[in-house]
Amino acid sequence: MIASVALTPPAINPIAHIALVDALVEQGWYVGNNVIDLELCQALHRELHHMAEHDVLDEAGIGRGKEHHLRKDIRGDAIHWLDRESEAQRRYLDAMAELQQSLNQALFLGLFEYEAHFAHYPPGAFYQRHLDSFRGRANRVISTVGYLNPQWPTDAGGEMVIYHPDTPSQEVARVVPEAGTFACFLSETIPHEVLPTQQPRASIAGWFRRNASLDGVLDPAR
Numbered sequence: 744m745i746a747s748v749a750l751t752p753p754a755i756n757p758i759a760h761i762a763l764v765d766a767l768v769e770q771g772w773y774v775g776n777n778v779i780d781l782e783l784c785q786a787l788h789r790e791l792h793h794m795a796e797h798d799v800l801d802e803a804g805i806g807r808g809k810e811h812h813l814r815k816d817i818r819g820d821a822i823h824w825l826d827r828e829s830e831a832q833r834r835y836l837d838a839m840a841e842l843q844q845s846l847n848q849a850l851f852l853g854l855f856e857y858e859a860h861f862a863h864y865p866p867g868a869f870y871q872r873h874l875d876s877f878r879g880r881a882n883r884v885i886s887t888v889g890y891l892n893p894q895w896p897t898d899a900g901g902e903m904v905i906y907h908p909d910t911p912s913q914e915v916a917r918v919v920p921e922a923g924t925f926a927c928f929l930s931e932t933i934p935h936e937v938l939p940t941q942q943p944r945a946s947i948a949g950w951f952r953r954n955a956s957l958d959g960v961l962d963p964a965r
């Protein structure tokens with residue numbers, strides 16, 4: 744008799760790696776539904792919900808180091824950096840390390856690191872149109888967003904809008920922040936925004952980075 748073993752499904756559907764690489768090459772962005780394992784989304788969502796309830800998240804700002812400022816008129820989320828403190832975080836980060844390998848093998852990007860934070864957008868919050876890589880963050884190469892919300896009513900807002908890299912006024916995709924959905928795009932060229940949300944909105948934003956030094960200082964994380 745063969746004992747049945749409860750296998751953990753892959754955190755990220757491996758088929759998505761191929762579609763993701765193709766889409767990045769062709770258009771600079773990728774969106775896939777049912778890409779992240781739903782049980783993992785649930786566990787991550789519980790963790791973030793718990794942190795939000797206990798008021799232990801940090802208000803997100805813009806800029807880094809001394810240039811870091813709170814700007815609620817630009818972004819209204821509260822964050823917590825992933826640090827492998829739970830099994831769910833480890834699974835997510837391990838899946839991103841695998842994705843990093845796929846990206847490096849297919850595209851020779853020389854990605855060497857990944858950083859990610861939970862993001863909680865309370866009702867009314869948004870994130871204005873922006874690029875993820877700019878002076879001070881020049882080493883962010885590829886952005887990822889994993890969505891954790893178990894269901895998302897069509898009138899709840901909170902979609903991420905992706906704009907055309909050459910004509911930033913042209914909308915090319917609207918991403919519903921539903922659990923399982925995974926988005927990925929070139930950090931330096933793809934403008935995007937989070938529309939005002941009517942409901943608490945949970946996601947994990949992350950970046951694959953290349954090493955870079957700024958003004959002679961070896962680039963610090965975050």
Ligand SMILES: O=C(O)CCC(=O)C(=O)O
Binds near residue numbers: 888903936946948
């Ligand atoms: O949560 C999202 O849909 C995108 C968030 C974002 O653009 C960011 O954190 O830089």
Ligand SMILES: [Fe+2]
Binds near residue numbers: 873874875886935
């Ligand atoms: Fe962004």
